[in-house]
Amino acid sequence: MRISTKFIETGMRLTRPIYGRNGETLLNRGTTLTTQYIMSLRRHGILTVNIDSGFEEDFSDALEDIVRCSVMKKVQHEIMVNRNRISIKNITNQVEMLIDEIISGKKIIGNLTEICSADMYTYAHSVDVCTLSLMLGIRLNYKKDKLLQLGTGCLLHDLGKTKVLPEILNKPGVLDSAEFSEIKKHPLYGYKMLLDNNEDIDPESANIVLDHHEKYDGSGYPRGLKGQEIAEMSVICAVADVYNAITTDRIYRRAMPPHEVYEMIMASGNMMFEQRVVEAFLKCIVPYNIGSIVRLSNGFVGRVCRLNPSLPLRPIIRLLDSREEINLVQEKSIVINGLLQHEDIIKEEIDRALEKVGSFKFRQDFTAI
Ligand SMILES: [Fe+2]
Numbered sequence: 075m076r077i078s079t080k081f082i083e084t085g086m087r088l089t090r091p092i093y094g095r096n097g098e099t100l101l102n103r104g105t106t107l108t109t110q111y112i113m114s115l116r117r118h119g120i121l122t123v124n125i126d127s128g129f130e131e132d133f134s135d136a137l138e139d140i141v142r143c144s145v146m147k148k149v150q151h152e153i154m155v156n157r158n159r160i161s162i163k164n165i166t167n168q169v170e171m172l173i174d175e176i177i178s179g180k181k182i183i184g185n186l187t188e189i190c191s192a193d194m195y196t197y198a199h200s201v202d203v204c205t206l207s208l209m210l211g212i213r214l215n216y217k218k219d220k221l222l223q224l225g226t227g228c229l230l231h232d233l234g235k236t237k238v239l240p241e242i243l244n245k246p247g248v249l250d251s252a253e254f255s256e257i258k259k260h261p262l263y264g265y266k267m268l269l270d271n272n273e274d275i276d277p278e279s280a281n282i283v284l285d286h287h288e289k290y291d292g293s294g295y296p297r298g299l300k301g302q303e304i305a306e307m308s309v310i311c312a313v314a315d316v317y318n319a320i321t322t323d324r325i326y327r328r329a330m331p332p333h334e335v336y337e338m339i340m341a342s343g344n345m346m347f348e349q350r351v352v353e354a355f356l357k358c359i360v361p362y363n364i365g366s367i368v369r370l371s372n373g374f375v376g377r378v379c380r381l382n383p384s385l386p387l388r389p390i391i392r393l394l395d396s397r398e399e400i401n402l403v404q405e406k407s408i409v410i411n412g413l414l415q416h417e418d419i420i421k422e423e424i425d426r427a428l429e430k431v432g433s434f435k436f437r438q439d440f441t442a443i
């Protein structure tokens with residue numbers, strides 16, 4: 075899990091190496107943090123690190139930024155420049171790189187100065203959906219050839235959006251019915267683009283592009299397929315797609331907090347998505363990030379300091395006031411009422427500071443009498 079260096083503690087274990095400004099390795103993967111290491115990281119201006127969250131697989135930890143960025147650029151090049159002559163070979167090469175990166179956790183690309191611009195949402199989305207889908211495929215014991223089919227379909231799943239007008243795609247307000255039905259054509263547009271121009275596209279990959287908006291209960295589009303009519307690889311892409319879309323900020327909507335998305339996906343088994351895929355998916359994501367501030371049902375506010383892998387919705391919370399730790403697995407009557415946003419946290423801190431000043435003043439008045 076990637077967390078801010080503000081929240082790192084001694085004993086946490088790194089799941090990714092940390093590099094300095096010139097690309098030199100500061101700390102290796104697997105290092106356990108000590109007070110000295112923590113001070114040195116802060117001195118080097120390192121803002122985030124990847125630590126072991128106790129989860130077997132953790133999506134936020136799967137790729138180094140540099141790999142994600144490089145794949146995004148290659149996919150963008152294929153989709154925007156080659157467009158109707160996409161090289162499936164180039165796409166599968168990228169998928170292979172992602173698979174290697176996920177499985178081995180090794181660093182593949184050396185260029186640390188590559189920067190991705192913010193206007194690359196579609197490509198970041200495609201790479202994230204592909205990464206998450208590959209992790210799911212690995213968890214479901216897919217072999218390499220199936221992972222390549224899955225990854226290729228997922229990298230290209232929204233290809234058809236290049237045929238939809240940007241004014242519709244990026245409209246900040248609610249879409250009217252004509253606009254919505256235009257958006258709903260993108261799976262078919264993408265499928266046709268692939269079949270018309272690429273003999274080497276695998277039919278399984280092309281089907282992912284066509285069926286990634288189908289739903290288990292038949293309410294999806296474009297074909298309205300139901301249950302087992304939808305291939306498992308398309309279901310994998312669909313869950314990853316929904317998860318990534320709603321956990322990312324867009325012009326027309328704020329990102330939903332991870333714990334709400336987690337609960338939503340948990341409730342979607344055999345309604346939106348096949349149960350088996352939902353169960354595998356829930357093992358790849360975490361509902362609460364270490365360091366996030368939560369309000370508890372007993373009125374206290376605390377920071378998530380550790381996770382319970384067997385019960386991800388019941389983490390260990392350290393109270394902001396007393397620094398006492400509450401393990402929500404043991405304290406069954408206490409629940410998390412919500413995540414605090416940045417503005418709420420500042421307000422909470424001001425209130426607590428005022429309370430302290432108040433009690434100090436009271437003590438002074440008291441002793442003065
Ligand atoms: Fe889509």
Ligand SMILES: [Fe+2]
Nearest residue numbers: 199231232315
């Ligand atoms: Fe998508």
